[in-house]
Every structure is written in C-alpha cells, then in structure tokens.
Amino acid sequence: MVRAGVQRRRRAGRLCPSRALQRRGPLRALQREARAGPYPGVIDVALTPADLRGADVAVVIDVLRASTTVTQALSAGYSRVLCTDTVERALGLRAPGRVLAGERCCVKPPGFDQGNSPLEAASRHGDELVLASTNGAPAIVAAAAHAPRVLLACLLNLGAVVGVLRDTDGDVTLVCSGTGGLVALEDVYVAGRIAATLSGERTDAALVAQAVARGFETALPALAASADAAALRAAGLEADIGYCARESELALVPRVVGASEGVAKVQAGAGVIGAAAVDGADTVEA
Amino acid sequence: MVRAGVQRRRRAGRLCPSRALQRRGPLRALQREARAGPYPGVIDVALTPADLRGADVAVVIDVLRASTTVTQALSAGYSRVLCTDTVERALGLRAPGRVLAGERCCVKPPGFDQGNSPLEAASRHGDELVLASTNGAPAIVAAAAHAPRVLLACLLNLGAVVGVLRDTDGDVTLVCSGTGGLVALEDVYVAGRIAATLSGERTDAALVAQAVARGFETALPALAASADAAALRAAGLEADIGYCARESELALVPRVVGASEGVAKVQAGAGVIGAAAVDGADTVEA
Numbered sequence: 001m002v003r004a005g006v007q008r009r010r011r012a013g014r015l016c017p018s019r020a021l022q023r024r025g026p027l028r029a030l031q032r033e034a035r036a037g038p039y040p041g042v043i044d045v046a047l048t049p050a051d052l053r054g055a056d057v058a059v060v061i062d063v064l065r066a067s068t069t070v071t072q073a074l075s076a077g078y079s080r081v082l083c084t085d086t087v088e089r090a091l092g093l094r095a096p097g098r099v100l101a102g103e104r105c106c107v108k109p110p111g112f113d114q115g116n117s118p119l120e121a122a123s124r125h126g127d128e129l130v131l132a133s134t135n136g137a138p139a140i141v142a143a144a145a146h147a148p149r150v151l152l153a154c155l156l157n158l159g160a161v162v163g164v165l166r167d168t169d170g171d172v173t174l175v176c177s178g179t180g181g182l183v184a185l186e187d188v189y190v191a192g193r194i195a196a197t198l199s200g201e202r203t204d205a206a207l208v209a210q211a212v213a214r215g216f217e218t219a220l221p222a223l224a225a226s227a228d229a230a231a232l233r234a235a236g237l238e239a240d241i242g243y244c245a246r247e248s249e250l251a252l253v254p255r256v257v258g259a260s261e262g263v264a265k266v267q268a269g270a271g272v273i274g275a276a277a278v279d280g281a282d283t284v285e286a
Numbered sequence: 287m288v289r290a291g292v293q294r295r296r297r298a299g300r301l302c303p304s305r306a307l308q309r310r311g312p313l314r315a316l317q318r319e320a321r322a323g324p325y326p327g328v329i330d331v332a333l334t335p336a337d338l339r340g341a342d343v344a345v346v347i348d349v350l351r352a353s354t355t356v357t358q359a360l361s362a363g364y365s366r367v368l369c370t371d372t373v374e375r376a377l378g379l380r381a382p383g384r385v386l387a388g389e390r391c392c393v394k395p396p397g398f399d400q401g402n403s404p405l406e407a408a409s410r411h412g413d414e415l416v417l418a419s420t421n422g423a424p425a426i427v428a429a430a431a432h433a434p435r436v437l438l439a440c441l442l443n444l445g446a447v448v449g450v451l452r453d454t455d456g457d458v459t460l461v462c463s464g465t466g467g468l469v470a471l472e473d474v475y476v477a478g479r480i481a482a483t484l485s486g487e488r489t490d491a492a493l494v495a496q497a498v499a500r501g502f503e504t505a506l507p508a509l510a511a512s513a514d515a516a517a518l519r520a521a522g523l524e525a526d527i528g529y530c531a532r533e534s535e536l537a538l539v540p541r542v543v544g545a546s547e548g549v550a551k552v553q554a555g556a557g558v559i560g561a562a563a564v565d566g567a568d569t570v571e572a
Contacts, residue, residue: 205469226493
C-alpha cells in the first residue's frame with residue numbers, strides 16, 4: 001500500500017497520530033491480513049489535482065469533457081489516445097494515422113482536426129487520437145506519478161468503472177480534474193457517484209463528494225449547473241453536456257499505460273485490472 | 287471590489303477570459319452601478335484555506351469547534367477572543383484577566399485553563415479568552431490577508447450571519463478551515479447552508495457546498511459523519527458535537543478587528559458591518 005500521503009500529512013504536523021492512523025496505517029494492514037477477499041481500502045477524493053495523494057489506484061475524472069471523449073474514442077475503435085497538456089505538444093505529435101482533437105476555451109485550435117467533443121470522437125478517422133486537454137491531461141499525468149494504476153472515469157462508463165473498482169485491492173483516489181486549479185462541480189458529482197458504490201473507509205473529501213451526488217436527483221442538472229457547462233453553452237456546444245450526462249452506455253475503462261512529461265498514453269482496459277495492465281516502461285513515441 | 291483572485295487565475299493561464307469574467311469583472315461592476323440596492327456579489331467557498339482568494343467579506347468556519355467556541359465565548363461576556371495558531375503563542379499571551387483555552391489532538395494542553403470546548407466557553411472566567419486552535423486561527427489570520435472584513439460563522443450563529451451577509455455589499459468568500467490542510471465535511475456543510483440563503487452568482491465551489499448541505503436532512507448527521515467528530519468521540523468529547531450542531535441560538539457575529547502574525551483579535555460584531563467595524567491598525571497586546 002502506498003503511504004506517501006499519510007507521511008506527508010504527518011510531516012505537516014497538523015494531523016494527530018490517531019487521526020492519521022484512522023485513515024491509513026498499520027491498523028488497516030492488520031485488517032487486510034485478516035481478510036480472505038479483496039481489501040476494502042480507503043476511498044479518497046482529490047477535489048482538485050492539487051489534492052492528489054498516494055493511492056493504489058487513481059481514477060481521473062474530467063466528465064466535461066476529456067475523460068468522456070477518451071472513453072468514447074476508444075469505444076469507437078481508436079487503438080489508443082495520447083492526452084497532451086498543451087496544444088503545442090499535440091501539434092508536435094502529428095503523424096500519419098493520428099487525428100488531432102482538442103480545445104482552448106472550448107473551441108478547436110488552429111491546425112486541429114476536431115474539437116474535444118465526445119460526439120466527434122464517436123467516429124474514427126485514424127488509428128490514434130491525440131487529445132489536447134487543458135485540465136484532464138495534466139491530471140492524468142499527475143495521477144500517474146502518485147499511483148501505479150490510473151484509470152479514467154466518466155458517466156458513459158460509470159458501471160464499468162464501478163465493476164473494476166469493486167474487484168480492486170487497495171486504496172482508491174478519485175481525482176477531479178477541475179478547471180484551472182479550481183474545483184469543478186460536475187467532476188465532484190461523478191466522484192461521489194462512484195464513491196457511493198464502493199466498500200471501505202472514506203475520507204471527508206469522499207463524504208463531501210457523496211453528499212454532492214445525493215444533492216442532485218439525476219446527473220444532467222449537476223453537469224448543467226457547472227461553470228464548465230456555462231462555457232460550453234456560450235460556445236454553442238450544449239449538445240455535449242447532454243451526451244456527457246448519459247450513464248453506463250460503454251463497458252470500457254480507459255487505463256494509462258505510460259506517461260511522460262505532458263503526455264499520457266491511454267488504452268482500453270479489461271474488466272479487471274491485472275499486474276500486467278500497467279507497463280511503466282511504455283513510452284510515447286513522438 | 288477585490289480582483290486579486292481573478293488576476294491570479296488569469297496569470298495561471300488556465301481560465302479562458304470569458305469564464306473569468308463570468309465570475310468577477312467589468313460586467314459585474316456595470317451591473318452594480320445599475321442597481322440601487324445591495325450589490326449581489328459573487329458567492330465563493332474556499333473548501334480549504336489554501337483556496338482563499340480575494341473577496342470583500344471573508345467568513346471563516348470551523349464549526350468543530352473553534353468558530354463555535356469563539357461565538358459562545360463572546361456571548362458569555364468575554365470582551366474579546368485572541369485566536370492563536372500555536373499553543374506556545376497562547377502561553378506567551380498569559381496575563382491577568384486572560385483565560386487560556388485550546389487543544390492539541392482535541393485535548394487541553396499543559397498549562398491551559400480549559401479545552402477548546404464551547405461548553406466550557408459558556409462560563410466566563412476572565413475578561414479575554416486566548417484560544418489556541420490548530421486550524422481555525424491560521425484560517426482567520428489568512429482570511430484577514432485576503433479580505434478587508436472577516437467574520438466568524440458556525441451553526442450557533444447561523445441566522446445572525448445570514449442576516450449580516452444579506453445586507454452586505456460585495457463578494458463573499460466562505461472559508462472552510464478544514465483539518466490539517468484537508469477538507470472537513472462539517473465546514474463545507476455549514477458553508478453550503480449559508481451560501482444557499484444568499485443572492486448572487488455562485489462559483490462551482492459554492493455549488494458544491496450547497497449540494498453537500500442538501501445531501502443531509504439536518505446538521506447533526508453532517509457533523510457526526512466527519513473525521514473531526516470521530517476524533518472528538520475518541521477523546522470522550524461527543525457532547526461537543528451535539529452542541530455545535532445547535533442552530534441560530536446566538537444573535538452574534540464575531541468579527542476580526544486586528545490580526546498580526548499568528549494571532550487574530552476577535553470581538554462581537556453589530557448586526558450590520560460598517561466601515562468602522564474593521565480597524566486594521568488595531569494590534570494585539572501581548
């Protein structure tokens with residue numbers, strides 16, 4: 001189990017030992033040894049990527065729209081998606097068979113083939129999709145530095161993600177990509193929907209996310225109330241909001257198979273994560 | 287209006303101009319000029335003190351237990367409360383007429399007169415209370431650096447705080463003190479209760495807090511589910527949780543009248559904040 005987060009918090013001198021142990025520590029290791037089945041690890045939520053702490057599995061959420069677009073693209077038959085943190089890096093990855101998708105302020109940048117829309121990603125036009133995403137890609141790259149296994153979640157693959165996590169052994173951090181370092185309502189909502197289905201101890205951040213999920217009767221109002229949705233509407237992309245609110249239509253969980261500076265390589269994952277699913281040595285070929 | 291937060295976010299290069307303006311900017315200034323009544327400013331929530339941005343009024347929440355204890359102490363007749371960020375600083379303020387209250391890991395530190403319990407603060411034993419608080423005091427001091435007016439809120443004075451804020455002109459940030467830099471469920475719940483009553487545009491963080499408030503039928507379950515409540519129960523202080531969950535029993539809003547390094551001087555405020563209510567030159571006498 002990864003303990004870096006607890007160590008960091010203890011060094012900060014703000015958490016009493018009894019409360020740090022309450023979350024992760026020797027007691028949990030003992031509990032784990034006493035169990036035959038999967039270890040119900042700690043369920044945490046990083047409300048923004050800045051809150052990322054060590055975990056066994058990190059699940060990155062950018063429901064409006066990067067994680068939805070990646071899930072849709074892999075379902076459409078793209079062999080992999082290269083998520084980049086800047087438009088420039090995506091342009092540098094231009095090669096035969098690669099389709100460049102992305103946005104700046106919701107709009108397709110010059111030189112790109114399509115926007116960051118799951119509707120556009122539903123039609124395959126090449127072997128690999130290169131996706132320049134402002135918040136999702138950096139969150140994925142950051143998550144890969146904090147957890148040995150990184151998955152992508154949205155509402156389209158909600159059921160599949162929950163299925164994988166229920167069979168997962170260890171601590172889980174649900175990472176909300178947010179917007180420009182600020183919390184994004186829609187990501188917290190999705191994190192809460194996932195957290196509510198899992199067994200295990202919860203941090204307060206996970207309880208916050210679960211309460212947010214309870215605070216909306218359905219997904220669409222939660223997504224539609226967000227600042228990101230307002231920006232999409234202003235850009236004439238309202239249809240994307242409704243599409244991103246569709247639930248459990250794709251039985252596919254994107255997983256990170258390699259991440260180098262500013263680029264995360266994502267492929268479709270199997271139903272259950274195996275040790276072979278993550279290849280840290282896998283590199284992105286420019 | 288304070289614009290430091292938006293400027294900082296724009297410098298970070300992550301927010302598109304249209305979305306930054308959507309929150310605070312020239313458009314809002316024009317809207318304000320067109321109105322005769324109070325300006326319905328932006329309602330923001332700092333989920334932890336690290337999220338603090340500029341605002342006209344900052345409202346610091348540490349419902350378990352510092353902001354509750356300060357409110358109770360001022361209601362009991364203490365002329366002021368000196369909130370300190372360390373036990374050592376509180377010990378250095380020892381003087382005739384001063385009562386030292388505080389906690390480390392929920393327990394009264396050596397050399398102190400009482401713990402950080404609102405129940406203990408309900409009986410006055412001197413003229414000033416010195417309160418050594420791990421999370422609340424640093425949050426108050428930090429808030430004073432970001433806003434010209436700083437108030438303290440809890441559930442005991444919920445109605446009074448809402449009354450003051452409804453008559454307030456400008457942007458409001460509700461500051462959740464959290465625990466050791468991590469989000470605290472109970473503070474987000476109280477922030478959401480307050481935000482839900484105010485007019486004005488909301489950030490996503492405010493919408494998150496409001497959804498959390500909707501996610502619980504009453505206050506006690508929200509407080510009791512938190513990690514801080516678990517720590518209080520473990521320390522045999524469960525009675526404090528129920529006391530801190532009592533709503534709108536005190537018509538008093540603590541306000542910061544001076545803050546220097548590590549110490550915030552807090553007094554009972556009037557119903558409406560006036561320009562004279564904040565005296566930045568006011569210093570804490572050791």
